[in-house]
Amino acid sequence: MLLQQIINGFVIGAIYSVVGVGFTLIFGIMRILNFAYGEFYMLASYAAFVAYSEFHLPLWLILLLTMTVLFAIGALTERGLVKPVRERTADWSVPVIMVTLGLQIVLQNVVLLVAGGTYRGVSAYLMGTLDLEWFVISYERLMILGVSAGLLLGTWLLIQKTKLGLAMLAVSQNREGAVLSGIPLQRVYTLSFGLSAALVAIPGVLLMPLLYVYPTVGQVPIMKAFAVTLLGGMGNIEGAILGGIILGVSETMASAYLSSLIKDGVAFAFMILILLFYPAGIGPYFQQIRQKVIRP
Amino acid sequence: MSDPLLQVDRLDAFYGDLQVLWTIQLGIGTGEIAALIGGNGAGKTTLLRSIVGLHRNRTGSIRFQGEEISSLPPHSLIYRGLAEVPDERGIFPDLTVEKNLLVGAFSLKDSRARREALHWIYQVFPILEERRSFLARSLSGGEQQMLALGKGMITRPTLLLLDEPSSGLSPLMVSRLMDHIRRIHQEGTTIFLVEQNVRHALRIAHQAFVMENGRIVLQGPADRLSEDPRVKKAYLGR
Numbered sequence: 026m027l028l029q030q031i032i033n034g035f036v037i038g039a040i041y042s043v044v045g046v047g048f049t050l051i052f053g054i055m056r057i058l059n060f061a062y063g064e065f066y067m068l069a070s071y072a073a074f075v076a077y078s079e080f081h082l083p084l085w086l087i088l089l090l091t092m093t094v095l096f097a098i099g100a101l102t103e104r105g106l107v108k109p110v111r112e113r114t115a116d117w118s119v120p121v122i123m124v125t126l127g128l129q130i131v132l133q134n135v136v137l138l139v140a141g142g143t144y145r146g147v148s149a150y151l152m153g154t155l156d157l158e159w160f161v162i163s164y165e166r167l168m169i170l171g172v173s174a175g176l177l178l179g180t181w182l183l184i185q186k187t188k189l190g191l192a193m194l195a196v197s198q199n200r201e202g203a204v205l206s207g208i209p210l211q212r213v214y215t216l217s218f219g220l221s222a223a224l225v226a227i228p229g230v231l232l233m234p235l236l237y238v239y240p241t242v243g244q245v246p247i248m249k250a251f252a253v254t255l256l257g258g259m260g261n262i263e264g265a266i267l268g269g270i271i272l273g274v275s276e277t278m279a280s281a282y283l284s285s286l287i288k289d290g291v292a293f294a295f296m297i298l299i300l301l302f303y304p305a306g307i308g309p310y311f312q313q314i315r316q317k318v319i320r321p
Numbered sequence: 322m323s324d325p326l327l328q329v330d331r332l333d334a335f336y337g338d339l340q341v342l343w344t345i346q347l348g349i350g351t352g353e354i355a356a357l358i359g360g361n362g363a364g365k366t367t368l369l370r371s372i373v374g375l376h377r378n379r380t381g382s383i384r385f386q387g388e389e390i391s392s393l394p395p396h397s398l399i400y401r402g403l404a405e406v407p408d409e410r411g412i413f414p415d416l417t418v419e420k421n422l423l424v425g426a427f428s429l430k431d432s433r434a435r436r437e438a439l440h441w442i443y444q445v446f447p448i449l450e451e452r453r454s455f456l457a458r459s460l461s462g463g464e465q466q467m468l469a470l471g472k473g474m475i476t477r478p479t480l481l482l483l484d485e486p487s488s489g490l491s492p493l494m495v496s497r498l499m500d501h502i503r504r505i506h507q508e509g510t511t512i513f514l515v516e517q518n519v520r521h522a523l524r525i526a527h528q529a530f531v532m533e534n535g536r537i538v539l540q541g542p543a544d545r546l547s548e549d550p551r552v553k554k555a556y557l558g559r
Contacts, residue, residue: 188427188432191420191423191424191427192424192427194413194416194420194424195413195416195424195427198413198414198415198416199409199411199412199413199414201375201407201411202407202409202411202412202413202424203424204375204395204396205373205375205395205396205399205404205405205407205411206396206399206411206424206425206427206428206472207396207397207399207400207427207428208396208424208427209394209396210396
């Protein structure tokens with residue numbers, strides 16, 4: 026029973042990690058909170074609903090298409106709405122955050138107008154369950170776990186092993202130092218925004234059967250994104266992965282042993298408790314430990 | 322000296338409505354070590370930031386290798402051979418030493434060139450190779466300064482601007498630093514050195530500029546300036 030709950034928690038946690046990584050990425054690089062992040066999720070959910078129930082596309086193709094479309098939407102948002110604000114003022118953090126807040130409301134209303142307020146959804150992408158004596162896991166959850174893990178690994182490789190990743194790391198730590206090394210800030214910002222939106226597209230697709238889709242569904246993932254990001258430390262990718270798992274497991278435990286009605290309350294109370302002891306999030310401490318392990 | 326490598330003409334700079342640089346005029350020839358000295362708040366850092374375009378509220382002309390660069394975006398200058406090590410050293414505290422150097426080599430086109438450049442820097446500063454997997458923030462002040470220099474010179478720039486490289490270093494480290502700067506110069510890089518440590522700066526420089534209240538008040542060969550009574554009195558304490 027306990028093992029079963031931990032595994033369920035890990036599955037949810039892995040997808041929360043993806044949600045958190047995309048959110049914290051933008052904070053790390055641009056020092057802004059993207060309040061329209063949940064609406065990127067919502068758009069991906071609608072896209073998945075239409076592609077799956079109307080066009081009967083296979084899941085892998087839906088994942089690929091929504092990622093591509095959301096990448097474009099994210100990059101265009103940066104170019105069209107964020108860049109003009111950045112160029113007009115040196116102290117652009119707060120104005121840009123207000124722009125994303127405005128975009129959140131506008132997108133919710135536009136979708137309400139187009140699609141109506143009805144909850145829509147599908148039962149599940151995959152049927153069947155894998156029974157492993159110690160625990161059972163549905164193919165759907167197994168798939169969510171696999172895709173999330175692959176996506177997190179891919180993001181990690183992108184950041185650690187590619188030139189774009191190096192540029193992103195540099196910009197997140199020292200903007201002027203990065204510029205003096207020849208890194209084009211504008212391009213890094215645009216690509217990061219696109220990447221962030223592409224990342225949250227996957228939870229948007231995969232969680233649609235579970236959470237349904239409606240114009241304000243974005244409120245759920247953005248709350249998780251906040252929690253995961255704060256837990257891990259703002260802008261800390263590895264911390265966000267860890268934070269996602271902690272949030273997923275504590276939520277699942279709370280709903281299994283207490284009540285599913287108060288799972289959010291318990292999970293967030295747990296988050297507050299951790300922050301009381303580690304106000305900068307747990308990511309930095311985790312990395313310190315790892316540094317010591319690498320070179321004792 | 323023929324056509325200067327860097328030529329600044331009638332440069333004015335402002336913070337809002339407040340003018341901080343006044344008709345700056347200076348030329349640096351290829352192969353020189355030029356020093357810019359002056360007290361705190363004289364405008365030295367603002368001058369460097371204006372040259373590379375990090376400070377954009379400015380008027381006047383800045384030519385590098387004969388081309389006007391004042392309207393170019395700052396990230397493009399390193400591709401033309403103009404590099405700067407800023408006053409806060411421009412390093413990335415939470416990246417490893419090796420990643421810091423690789424960021425420094427970002428403007429080199431292919432990954433083989435970046436690897437080779439990295440190898441060369443490790444030859445110049447063996448301590449950096451020893452520390453390659455350390456986070457930059459865990460290095461000592463002197464090591465951090467070496468990292469900053471290594472990062473600044475890794476692309477073998479034509480002109481390297483150094484903003485107060487000696488700040489925060491012990492006297493022993495400062496003279497070692499000056500040896501390193503001489504070495505970078507011997508590798509074929511022209512140096513523009515901004516320093517509060519006037520004695521050391523004048524010792525290695527060919528030409529020097531003295532800055533006060535946003536103006537260049539004195540300039541000439543470094544050995545002559547170090548004998549100038551005004552410089553002696555104000556900066557050398559003699």
